[in-house]
Amino acid sequence: MTRAQANIPSSPLGRKITSYMSLTDEEKSFLNELERNVTRHGSRSDLLQQGERYGCVRVMRKGWAIRHKALPDGRRQVVNFVLPGDIIGFYCNLFETADHGVTTLTPAEVANFQPERIIELFKLFPRLAAALAWSGAKEEAIIAERLLSVGRRTALERTAHLIVELLRRLSIVGLVEEGRFTLPVTQEILADALGLSIVHINRTLRRLRDIGLIDLAGQQITVHDVKQLASVGQFDELYLHLIQAPKQLEHALDAKSDRKRAGD
Amino acid sequence: MTRAQANIPSSPLGRKITSYMSLTDEEKSFLNELERNVTRHGSRSDLLQQGERYGCVRVMRKGWAIRHKALPDGRRQVVNFVLPGDIIGFYCNLFETADHGVTTLTPAEVANFQPERIIELFKLFPRLAAALAWSGAKEEAIIAERLLSVGRRTALERTAHLIVELLRRLSIVGLVEEGRFTLPVTQEILADALGLSIVHINRTLRRLRDIGLIDLAGQQITVHDVKQLASVGQFDELYLHLIQAPKQLEHALDAKSDRKRAGD
DNA sequence: GACCCCTATTAACCTATGTTATAGATGGTT
């Protein structure tokens, strides 16, 4: 069971979609071709700057990045973390200019394709389009949950929540081992993600360590008791379902899209 | 110029899309048919409860609603305001259960259709699908901007920002007259939208009144100087472009989707 | 017209978090 099946596509995007929906060979090869053009970037490099024209649609193959928005005076909010396998602002590419920036946190490998391909994809592969729409909805759900965090959770709660969120998302792509994962993130970035000051994030992390919920060693973070951490962060199981792959999407697509509507 | 042209669809959704993209007759009649099933709801009624199974895809024809998320202990965050013409969580319907609730703030008229129709739409009308995708991206942009507000703007700034946002969005659907519009919202709801306490929202509104930026009379709010209010809220012009309808989407769709790709 | 519920308003007080400042780690570079 550890080995990939023969037919699994090589693209991270394809692999991700395959985890909740079976793809035809045509769909797979379209996706593989989409991701053919791969670029490499150093740590802390801007893939997109706020106010810039959008270029390509990008898929993160390796590494981390952040999507962030800034105010004129420099205050900054990290909107979301881009993890391996994530699409970077899929639908945003329909916009003229970017309302946010994207910056790598680690050396990164990124697949690029032209936005026109999206429309092509919509015409040729409706099931893929729906799958990607689902993916986009998931991202919106994550952002909304972060809004709830920043608006209504205490510093301790929201920090705990974010750690659990990252743990879950990284688990799906196999980057967590025994509750331990790499967190290539400075405290400043955590602060900007959680709407806190850097000093207070430091205090809060210390408290989580003192309670014994987490261990930090360099960029390695270990979560000792996910259940308890999730409970501190009031991590919602519903929202968790969203992050993980729902089998029913496949059913919906297979059952509903391929049947000719009888009533009309 | 005040009269609608003959060919404009009667559905709010169709009218909204028409504002940035021309539709074929087939597309229009599909949209009109989508919105045939209209239901009416009282003020303060739940269209969707957090944790519930999704039912229909809904389009707001008349009235206001909020999308909100709650913590187990009752703390609540308003994620977004649903205004006339808005789709209520379009892509969310691909999920199994709702991670948020939707509640009307006024008597409302809502069009309902089955989520299967989305997939049908993806297959039959790729241009509509892309237009709706764009609409979804816009919503994500609004939520991300609110995250920036709640995370990094002061109470005064975020309140000013929200008022300008609502003003802009309502302008598009013709619900603002000389800087005045109806704000069918209690201070508790404003507080929940902005991550503030009800007392502090009250203080902040008072300050905005004292400065002379707004007038409140019952549910009528008047913005005297939008420019200045926008500047207090550090309202971003980029983000504004997103909210308003970009002509380039039409060009992208017309030019790119209808041309046979020569190279392949 | 008295009663109620809901919402707005304000004052007084409190606390979670921000700010400023300093020192110590860490890691890359010459």
Add this chain to the structure above:
DNA sequence: AACCATCTATAACATAGGTTAATAGGGGTC
């Protein structure tokens, strides 16, 4: 090994915004 830039850590102090509580208005309804 000395240097520099970043990052973490902590203390001391400041404040934006939260909490509690009390009052007042406004619109139903019996």
